Amino acid sequence: MFFDAMHDSIGSTPLIRLRLDAPPGVEVCAKLEMHNPFAMKDRVARHMLLEARRLGVLLPGEPVIESSSGTMALGIALVGRSLGHPVHIVTDPRIDPITLAKLRALGCEVHVVDRMSSHGWQSARLERLEQLRADLPGAFWPQQYSNPDNPGAYRALAQELVTDLGTVDVLVGAVGSGGSLCGTARALRRHNPDLYVVGVDCVGSALFAQPDRPGRLQSGLGNSLQPANLDASLLDEVHWLNDHEAFAATHDLAREQQIFAGNTSGSVYQVLRHLAAHGEPGRRIVGIFPDRGDRYADTVYSQDHWDEHRLSDLELAPRPREVVYGTEVHSWSRASLHEVRPVRRTLLFVESNTTGTGMAALRLARELDFTPVLLTGEPGRYTGLDDTGAEVVVCDTTSLPALREAVQTRFRAQEIAGITTTSDFYVPTVAELATWLGAPGNPAEAMRTCRDKAKLRETLARAGVRQPRFVVVRDAAAGVTAAAKVGLPCVVKPVDDSGSTNVLRCTSAEEVSAHVTHILARTVNARGLPTAGAVLVEELADGPEYSVEMFSVEGRHHCVGITAKSVTGTPYFVEHQHLFPAPVPPAVAEELARTARAALTAAGVRSGPTHTELRLVADGPVIIEVNPRLAGGMIPEMIRLATGTGLLEQQVRAATGQEPLLEPEFARQGGIRFLIAERAGRVLAIEGADRAAAVAGVDRVTVTVRPGAEVRPAQDAYGRLGYIIATSERPEEIEDVLDAAEREIRFVYEEFAHEDAQQPTRAGNR
Structure with a gap:
């Protein structure tokens, strides 16, 4: 194979079948990660540094610094120098001469600490690294022990195993930082939820409830610290081997399998032999062999070293001796982790919507026994946040690196159950973070496609999914040309906003030009995120509007139901009524659902809730938008009242890797009527809300404005004044219920156009 650079050659390592005594039908394989240019951690170094460069955290030519006494140092040196970065490695006297020579030959600066701290060599190295960071402002520290890009690097290894083997039943790997075994296991579990995972540690390591003994001789596994990337919830059992057992097994590996490896591979081999001898027919067992044996010529393979340390x-x-987890061990032992595995309870939310379901989602997460954490740049935006019981982490949510840093510094991998959002604006960010954390979620590219209406239109066009004619423009003149192409009247809207913001029906070239100019003048949206600088000019789809509410599981799109939507009169498209289920014939409902499924498949949606908006025109449904999140506007609450299915709860389940429960408990007709001002003015009083709430069938009446508020006829979802939610056993009566409740409500307000009038205006909502 031919590569442009040395770091491109990392990965695609050999997989071999081991010759072991095992019952018929038991297959044992070794993934030879030692066949990377240096060793297994070449994968980690490449993934970490390329991600840091992609995010702008590591700038061209800036230094890279890391703490390591082994193969991580070599990986950072290889990739860092290949990408043109100065590399500084902090290590300790345990580093072998071959590794030290390689680092210096590659042009690295090596800093060797001369004494242990009270917490061992790792702690001493980290203290020196902090001094180095102060001396090298702008340097990037990959932080292999806590950076989720470490386990994330092993998604590729897992995919190689799936490609080569199909199914892996048992995975065995050494544990040091936790990255390789946890990252590979997490990815493989998506293909085989019953995967059995075995960790291999050394006697004297503090990773799994053992006292730390820093004098241990094994390298490449074990730890004196508790790395944040170690996710013990993924492991089923752990084995410990002492130095004699590990080194002897490494010799056996060379003699029996002709694999010249380091002691980490030897320890894994010892456990593989045991599992093979007791394996069930039809089981496929895979062990990860991290590094070659050349670094260990003076230790593992040296009789003088054995004699000096009296290993025999x-x-x-x-x-292995069977022990209860927490029992101190001195020789080969194993313990089950089933009774002590940590339970993931932290559910991260990146910002929230402000139109109804956001705070409810936080409260619900707590009711479901999760610890909700809201990552937000502006907590004051959210009315009722203090009442949710959520932990609040204030950080810059417009910056993906800042969000990653906030998560990485506050939470361990095994604490995080999932990550989600109820805000349109942060769906791609959440997808990026979910991938980074190895949490359930959608591909980030699919979420970017859905959020960018222009990109979605282009994707659907390639897939042949029906939609209005469209043109993407970036200046007013192009907008006028586009309008002539799609025909007037047309719809002009930003490609990346939400809540019908700046969506306008235009009837002339002058209106198109003015509105394109207006949209492009905005460089940031309501959340401070940069706008795309593009406008969609599209054909006006003349027909009733519907939304298809779906949940996706592994790319299968389950239809919860269809909502009928009514919008205000032109030129704006503000939703003022929802009915669920939509009063349409079954054949029409199926056609709407089929069109929505085609759009989701084309966009690459794999998981979680979606809210797809369509118009039903003369020759069938056309896609208006695909929103990869729950419907807003209290639609989930209407559906809960109509069917008993709590979609917010299902979103939490999906975000935490659980199958959503979507079967309805009952069938009623649900409806929402939004309260909208007739004219601009200042609200003086709101009357009749209690009477409206008392109308038979009304579940609740919520008014979102207060006396003194300035209002105007709504131009988007944020301009509505409140809502009424109702249900009925008889579908044909639901609008009568909503009408009756709405008639009871009166807004008393002072019109701006008649500020000198003696009497305030008293008017109904509509």
């Missing part, structure tokens, strides 16, 4: 005096157990 240590016990050499023929089989």
Whole structure:
């Protein structure tokens, strides 16, 4: 194979079948990660540094610094120098001469600490690294022990195993930072939820409830610290081997399988032999072999080293001793983690919507026994946040690197159950973070496609999904030309906003030009995120509007139901009524659902809720938008009242890797009527809300404005004054219920056009 650069050659390592004594039908394979240019952690180094460059955290030519005494140092050196960065490695006297020579030959600056701290060599190295960071402002520190890009690098390894084998039943790997085993296991579990995961540690390591003994001789596994990337919830059992057992097994590996490897591979081999001997027919067991043996010529393979440290005096157990987790061990032992595995309870939310379901989602997460955490740049935006019980982390949510730093510094991998949002604006960000964390979610590219209406239109066009004619423009003159192409009247809207903001029906070239200019003048949206600088000019789809509410699981799109929508008169498209289920014939409902499914498949949506808006024109449904989140405007609450299915709860389930429960408990007709001002003015009083709430069938009446508020006829969803939610056993009566409730409500307001009038205006909502 031919590569443009050395770091491009990393990955696609050999997989071999081991010759072991095992019952018929038991297959044992070794993934030879030692066949990377240096070793397994080449994968981590490449993934971390390329991600840092993509996000702008590592700028061209800036230094890279890391703490390592082994293969991580070599990986950082290889990739960092290949990409043109100065590389500084902080290590300790345990570094072997071959690794030290390689680092210096590659042009790295190596800093060797000369004494242990009270917490061992790792702690001493980290203290020196902090000094180095102060001396090198702008340097990038990959932080292999806590950066989720470490386990994230092993998604590629897992995919290689799936490609080569199809199914893996048992995965065995050494544990040091937690990255390789946890990252590979998490990715493989998506293909086989019953995957059994075995961790291999060394006696004297503090990773799994053992006392730390820094004098241990094994390298490449074990730890004196508790790395944040170690997610013990993924493991089923753990084995410990002492130095004698690990080194002896490494010799056996070379002699029996002709694999010249380091002691991490030897330890994994010892456990593989045990599992193979006790394996069930039809089981496929895979072990990860991290590094070659050349670094260990003076230690593992040196009789002088054995004699100096009296390794042969240590016990050499023929089989693992079964112990209760937490029992101190001195020789080969194993313990089950099933009773002690941590339960993930932290559910992260990136910002929230402000139109109804956002705070409810936080409250619901707590009711479901999760710990909701809201990551937000502006907590004061959210009315009722203090009542949700959510932890609030204030950070710059417009910056993906800032969000990653906030998560990485506050939470361990095994604490996080999932990540989600109820805001349109942050759906792509959440997808990026979910991928980074290895949490359930959608592909980030699919979410970017859905959020960018121009990109979605182009994607649907390639897939042959029916939609209005459209043109994407970036200046007013192009907008006028586009309007002539799609025909007047047309719809002009930003490609990346939400809540019908700046969506306008234009009837002339002058209106098109003015509105394109207006949209392009905005460089940031309501959340401070940069706008795309593009406008969609599209054909006006003349017909009733519907939305298809769906949940996707592994790319299968389950239709919860269809909502009928009514919008205000032109030129704006503000939704003022929803009915669920939509009063349409079954054949029409199926056609709407089929069109929505085609759009979701084309966009690449794989998981979670979607709210797809369509218009039903003369020759069938056309897609207006695909929103990869729950419907807003209290539609989820209307559906809960109509069917018993709590869509917010299902979003939480999907975000935490659980199957959504979508079967309805009952069938009623639901409806929402929004309160909208007739004219501009200042609200003096609101009357009749209590009477409206008392109308038979009304579930609630919510008024979102207060006396003194300035209002105007709504131009988008944020300009509505409140809502009425009702249900009925008889579908034909639901609008009568909504009408009766709305008639009871009166807004008393002072019109801006008649500020000198003696009497305030008293008017109905409509």
